[in-house]
Amino acid sequence: MNIFNIAIMEFKRTIRDHRTLLFMLAFPIVLMLILGTALSNVFDNTIKIDKIHVLYTEKNDSHISSAFHTFIKDVKRENMYFSNTSASIDGKRAVKQDEYDAYVEITDQGIQFYGSERESMKSSIVEGMLTAFTDRYNLISNIAKEKPNKVQTVMASSGGSYVKETSLQADRAPGSMDYYAMAMTTMIAMYSAISASFLIRSERIRNTAIRLAVAPIRKMEIFLGKILGSIAINFVCILIVMAFSQFAFGANWGSNPGMVILILFTEVFLAVSFGLGISYMIKSDQGTRTIIMIILQLASFFGGAYFKIGNAQGFLKLIIDLSPINWAREALTKMIYNNDLTAALQTAALNVGIALVFLIAAITAFRKREGL
Amino acid sequence: MEIKNLTKKFGDFIAVDHMSLTIQEGEIFGLLGSNGAGKSTTINMISGLLKNNGGEIYILGKNIATHSKFAKMNIGIVPQDLAIYEDMTAYENVRFFAGLYGLRGTELRVRAEEALEFVGLSDKQKSYPKNFSGGMKRRLNIACAIAHRPKLIIMDEPTVGIDPQSRNYILNSVRKLNEMGCTIIYTSHYMEEVEELCTRIAIVDHGKVIAEGTKEQLTAIITDTKEIWVEVKTCEHIDEKSLKEIKGVNTVTIEENIIKIISQAEINNLNQIIQFFINHGLEIRSLQEQAPNLETVFLTLTGRNLRD
Ligand SMILES: Nc1ncnc2c1ncn2[C@@H]1O[C@H](COP(=O)(O)OP(=O)(O)O)[C@@H](O)[C@H]1O
Ligand SMILES: [Mg+2]
Numbered sequence: 106m107n108i109f110n111i112a113i114m115e116f117k118r119t120i121r122d123h124r125t126l127l128f129m130l131a132f133p134i135v136l137m138l139i140l141g142t143a144l145s146n147v148f149d150n151t152i153k154i155d156k157i158h159v160l161y162t163e164k165n166d167s168h169i170s171s172a173f174h175t176f177i178k179d180v181k182r183e184n185m186y187f188s189n190t191s192a193s194i195d196g197k198r199a200v201k202q203d204e205y206d207a208y209v210e211i212t213d214q215g216i217q218f219y220g221s222e223r224e225s226m227k228s229s230i231v232e233g234m235l236t237a238f239t240d241r242y243n244l245i246s247n248i249a250k251e252k253p254n255k256v257q258t259v260m261a262s263s264g265g266s267y268v269k270e271t272s273l274q275a276d277r278a279p280g281s282m283d284y285y286a287m288a289m290t291t292m293i294a295m296y297s298a299i300s301a302s303f304l305i306r307s308e309r310i311r312n313t314a315i316r317l318a319v320a321p322i323r324k325m326e327i328f329l330g331k332i333l334g335s336i337a338i339n340f341v342c343i344l345i346v347m348a349f350s351q352f353a354f355g356a357n358w359g360s361n362p363g364m365v366i367l368i369l370f371t372e373v374f375l376a377v378s379f380g381l382g383i384s385y386m387i388k389s390d391q392g393t394r395t396i397i398m399i400i401l402q403l404a405s406f407f408g409g410a411y412f413k414i415g416n417a418q419g420f421l422k423l424i425i426d427l428s429p430i431n432w433a434r435e436a437l438t439k440m441i442y443n444n445d446l447t448a449a450l451q452t453a454a455l456n457v458g459i460a461l462v463f464l465i466a467a468i469t470a471f472r473k474r475e476g477l
Numbered sequence: 478m479e480i481k482n483l484t485k486k487f488g489d490f491i492a493v494d495h496m497s498l499t500i501q502e503g504e505i506f507g508l509l510g511s512n513g514a515g516k517s518t519t520i521n522m523i524s525g526l527l528k529n530n531g532g533e534i535y536i537l538g539k540n541i542a543t544h545s546k547f548a549k550m551n552i553g554i555v556p557q558d559l560a561i562y563e564d565m566t567a568y569e570n571v572r573f574f575a576g577l578y579g580l581r582g583t584e585l586r587v588r589a590e591e592a593l594e595f596v597g598l599s600d601k602q603k604s605y606p607k608n609f610s611g612g613m614k615r616r617l618n619i620a621c622a623i624a625h626r627p628k629l630i631i632m633d634e635p636t637v638g639i640d641p642q643s644r645n646y647i648l649n650s651v652r653k654l655n656e657m658g659c660t661i662i663y664t665s666h667y668m669e670e671v672e673e674l675c676t677r678i679a680i681v682d683h684g685k686v687i688a689e690g691t692k693e694q695l696t697a698i699i700t701d702t703k704e705i706w707v708e709v710k711t712c713e714h715i716d717e718k719s720l721k722e723i724k725g726v727n728t729v730t731i732e733e734n735i736i737k738i739i740s741q742a743e744i745n746n747l748n749q750i751i752q753f754f755i756n757h758g759l760e761i762r763s764l765q766e767q768a769p770n771l772e773t774v775f776l777t778l779t780g781r782n783l784r785d
Contacts, residue, residue: 110576114565121564312560316621319524320577321549476526 107322108330115304115334125300129342133289134349140411141282141354147413148281157185157227160196161209173211176238185231207231215239279357279438284413286356290347291433292410294372295401297339301380302393304331305477314477328471332377332464340373359441364449368440371456372433382463385470404428429456478523478629478660484531485518485684492518494684495532500662500677502628505655507675508664509771511783515684516664517557520633523662524554536629550578553627555619557634561606567593568602571620578625592624596650612643619650630654631662636670648674666783668771678771682779696769699777702727704767705738705750710760712736723749730782739776
């Protein structure tokens with residue numbers, strides 16, 4: 106009951122702290138709007154694709170033949186035209202000469218694929234569809250490309266017909282607003298650390314720590330109440346930012362709100378524990394504030410909060426991987442665009458794990474202290 | 478309340494040194510001492526904020542080391558520094574803190590309202606303390622300590638830095654609380670307040686009780702000294718040392734243009750003292766012998782002024 110009262114009080118007082126509230130809400134939303142609009146062409150995925158022409162040969166009478174023909178019929182609706190070729194034509198050369206966008210050989214061993222280098226977008230769409238097709242039929246796919254690494258095709262094989270599945274291709278990466286909605290929401294979640302670093306300290310500064318400490322309640326009740334209140338109000342802010350980005354900016358948060366909320370919640374938990382932990386590790390107010398600000402800024406920058414950092418390698422990649430904002434955003438991306446729930450659960454577990462380390466450090470220091 | 482051999486060290490520094498005191502129910506007990514004497518530290522140990530390094534504390538007959546919750550329930554603390562939330566209304570402040578003492582629902586509301594009324598802030602219930610005057614904040618600070626109706630109320634310098642009107646209000650509230658049955662421990666470095674208010678007084682210096690008793694008992698200590706105040710026109714060049722050499726003079730302190738001399742009572746040295754001022758070309762404006770007060774007691778016992 107005391108924990109609850111203290112949590113409510115913390116919640117209420119933060120709501121009245123208009124400056125903090127404005128920062129937690131307006132800052133991410135405005136940045137989302139600015140960056141999401143200004144950098145929209147960087148993320149543009151909605152390239153119009155016209156007709157795709159694919160050349161194919163069937164060696165022998167392969168057992169996938171009938172399925173493949175159904176496939177061909179289906180993909181016509183997607184503006185993809187397969188033409189059978191006689192053995193006399195060199196399919197690879199036809200592709201090289203840009204007569205076709207891709208060449209496919211169906212054999213007993215599976216499907217061989219050659220994509221056009223020039224029409225990489227088209228060829229990768231064909232590749233994706235074929236991958237889905239082969240996945241679906243449990244075939245051994247043996248896809249060789251003239252230039253490997255060219256396109257990383259998403260391999261998903263669950264649900265729907267393969268055609269529908271792969272026609273989502275163009276939406277399978279976040280657009281700019283989707284990206285910044287995730288980036289800003291995960292960034293501002295980490296900023297909960299700032300208010301958390303003052304959670305107990307502010308009670309000491311205001312001397313209210315004295316009243317709390319002389320009251321007939323346990324010290325841990327105070328501690329837990331304060332943390333709960335802080336997590337609750339920060340989490341509500343994050344949810345508002347998220348909901349706003351979805352309804353006002355149309356950001357895509359996927360079809361798994363439960364998991365999104367889990368990731369964001371564990372991130373707020375991590376941030377609050379981190380702020381509190383640091384405030385017990387560093388003696389001075391100014392020091393705590395500085396350290397937290399530096400870490401948050403670095404984590405935001407390298408975590409891709411302001412712009413996407415692509416293809417990082419070596420040391421840069423290491424720094425990027427250290428940013429909780431990056432973990433959270435990556436996990437969200439994988440989940441929203443790939444239906445990859447494992448990454449989400451792993452990230453949630455990682456957040457909770459690190460949060461507990463900071464929390465235990467803070468609790469140990471807190472219990473040792475006289476007063477609060 | 479009783480404390481025995483209470484000791485507190487901060488590192489090597491002994492802030493409270495084997496202090497023993499007994500306070501009866503119904504008393505207004507004054508702890509008088511200059512800044513840094515160890516008053517707050519003592520109070521913080523009684524309230525459970527600090528752990529003592531030695532000695533025992535009993536509240537209503539129970540050792541607080543083993544009955545901490547009982548002790549805490551029965552104590553109300555008015556901290557030396559304001560301890561209120563500026564971003565919660567006066568009512569919310571009182572209600573929140575009283576709620577920590579297990580009060581709920583209607584009882585909690587009524588007690589909180591009563592406490593605010595007691596300190597004269599009923600009409601400010603819904604206002605935020607950030608808009609309060611210093612005196613109003615001090616009064617709210619008191620309301621937060623009394624809503625749970627503690628038997629023992631400890632006030633640590635509750636009148637520091639406020640206007641005379643609020644000060645009188647607070648002193649009257651202390652008396653009223655006492656009449657309502659509360660035992661009160663009142664610390665101050667204002668001699669007048671303690672003299673006026675307290676039934677018994679302990680003078681604390683360097684963490685020790687150096688004298689204890691009623692005002693009369695304490696001033697009786699100094700039957701053997703007298704205090705002479707000499708007011709001069711200017712006192713820029715006073716040779717304190719040779720003034721002290723006059724037979725019987727114990728201490729000399731200078732406050733603005735008043736020279737306060739404490740001297741042994743049985744030695745008649747008034748002539749020499751006057752002669753001293755004449756010899757040094759200092760024009761005497763007035764000269765009077767003070768009735769002994771706590772200030773004199775303090776000065777006699779410690780050789781220092783209370784406000785030093
Ligand atoms: N937390 C602390 N750490 C170190 N020294 C302290 C601490 N609190 C008080 N002191 C020292 O103990 C002495 C007594 O302080 P305090 O009890 O506050 O005096 P008072 O209330 O009588 O003015 C002072 O010299 C003060 O500097
Ligand atoms: Mg003090």
